[in-house]
Amino acid sequence: xPDDDGLFLGHGRPVDAARARxxxxxxxxxxxxxxxxxxxxxGSGKTGLVTVxxxxxxxxxxxxxxxxxxxxxxxxxxxxxxxxAESFAPFALGTAKPGNERSVDELAxxxxxxxxxxxxxxxxxxxxxRGYDDTTSFRLITPGSDAGELLHIWxxxxxxxxxxxxxxxxxxxxxxxxxxxxxxxxxxxxxxxxSREHVLLSILAERHLLAGDNADxxxxxxxxxxxxxEEIGALPVDEYLPAGERKTLAQALNSLLAxxxxxxxxxxAPLDIAS
Numbered sequence: 001x002p003d004d005d006g007l008f009l010g011h012g013r014p015v016d017a018a019r020a021r022x023x024x025x026x027x028x029x030x031x032x033x034x035x036x037x038x039x040x041x042x043g044s045g046k047t048g049l050v051t052v053x054x055x056x057x058x059x060x061x062x063x064x065x066x067x068x069x070x071x072x073x074x075x076x077x078x079x080x081x082x083x084x085a086e087s088f089a090p091f092a093l094g095t096a097k098p099g100n101e102r103s104v105d106e107l108a109x110x111x112x113x114x115x116x117x118x119x120x121x122x123x124x125x126x127x128x129x130r131g132y133d134d135t136t137s138f139r140l141i142t143p144g145s146d147a148g149e150l151l152h153i154w155x156x157x158x159x160x161x162x163x164x165x166x167x168x169x170x171x172x173x174x175x176x177x178x179x180x181x182x183x184x185x186x187x188x189x190x191x192x193x194x195s196r197e198h199v200l201l202s203i204l205a206e207r208h209l210l211a212g213d214n215a216d217x218x219x220x221x222x223x224x225x226x227x228x229x230e231e232i233g234a235l236p237v238d239e240y241l242p243a244g245e246r247k248t249l250a251q252a253l254n255s256l257l258a259x260x261x262x263x264x265x266x267x268x269a270p271l272d273i274a275s
Contacts, residue, residue, distance in 0.1 A: 005026050005028070006026035006027050006028040006029060007026065007027045007028075007029060007053065007056035007057060007060065008024065008025070008026055008056060009025045009026070009027055009049065009052055009053060009056065010025055010049075010052065011023065011024055011025060012024075012025040027053075027056075029057070029060055029062060032057075032062075038050060047070075047072045047073075050073070051072075051073065051075065051076060054066060054073070054076060055076065055079065055132070058132070058135075058136045059132055059135070059136075061135070065273065074140055074148070076138065077138050077140065079129070079132060079133065079136075080129070080133070081126075081129050081130045081132075081133035081134075082126050082129060082130065083112045083113075083115050083116035083119070083126070083129075084112060085105065085108040085109040085111070085112040086108070087112070088107075088108040088111040088112050088115075089104055089105070089108040091111070092104045092105075092107035092108040092111060093107065095107060095111060139269075141268075141269060143265065144264050144265055145264065146264065149268055149269055150264060150267045150268025150269065151265075151268050151269055151271060152265070152266055152267055152268050152269065152270055152271060153178075153181065153265050153266075153271050154178050154181065154182065154217070154265070154266055154271075155178075155269075155270035155271045155272065156171070156174035156175050156177065156178045156270075156271060156272075157175055157178035157179060157182070157205055157215055157216075157217075158178075158214060158215060158216040158217065158266065159214055159270055160209050160212065160213065160214050160215070161174070161270070161272065164209050164210060164212075168210075171209070172206065174271075175202060175205060175206060175209065176192045176198075176202060178271075179192070179198055179201050179202050179205065180192060180198065182201070182217070182253070182256070183195065183197055183198055183201075185256060185262075186249075186252045186253070186256060188249075188252075196240060196241050197241070197249055199232065200224075200232060200237075200240070200241055200246075201220050203229065203232065204219075204220040204223045204224070204227070204228075204229075205219070205220050207228065207229070217253055217256065217257045217266075218257060220253070221250045221253045221254060221257070224246040224247070224249055224250040224253075225246070225247070225250060227246075
């Protein structure tokens with residue numbers, strides 16, 4: 001519901017009030033600068049309030065990154081630009097009770113009518129719905145699954161970012177996180193300051209990324225056998241991490257690279273908040 005005074009979250013009323021609605025509850029957008037929490041028992045409407053809050057933020061031009069471990073928030077994509085029955089047809093059969101013999105078209109029309117009447121009760125009609133649809137764009141990212149858009153969780157390692165040209169310090173930090181994740185999956189020390197494996201893999205990957213190339217897992221794995229550098233810090237490579245240990249690390253990386261389980265985690269959109 002458009003309002004210049006803040007995000008419209010619904011109507012508030014005293015606990016002992018008999019009326020269903022009282023005052024409009026508006027949350028000024030500039031109040032959302034630190035942290036907040038929504039508390040309530042199961043079924044009290046926490047997810048519904050979060051959904052409304054996100055919709056109001058989007059309606060006011062505020063970008064939203066929502067991380068949902070439960071799987072409710074993809075319902076935001078059901079914000080159709082109108083209440084035509086055609087939009088509800090794919091979901092109609094799922095709403096029918098046992099023994100309901102109405103056709104899909106009849107069920108869809110009933111759903112559309114129900115939604116239209118419910119929204120109009122709050123002053124939301126087709127112009128508002130269409131305006132919201134015209135000014136919002138959703139991306140549903142589902143890491144490890146192709147139900148939505150896949151997410152490449154190692155993209156800062158395997159896919160070169162333009163940040164290596166404009167902000168190498170930030171790109172290096174992202175690379176460090178990706179290398180730590182790889183080492184955790186291998187059951188090795190992921191500490192970027194103490195782990196010799198982390199330091200070596202980061203240096204090998206960074207050489208390729210600074211040169212303008214990608215550094216997929218196979219690249220540092222090949223470099224472990226025949227390092228393209230002679231020293232790590234003040235020590236020769238073979239003294240810093242002997243050839244036998246490098247071979248063991250390369251074999252572990254190869255198992256991860258060949259694993260079908262992790263294949264989907266190396267595809268899709270890059271893990272880049274800015275994009």
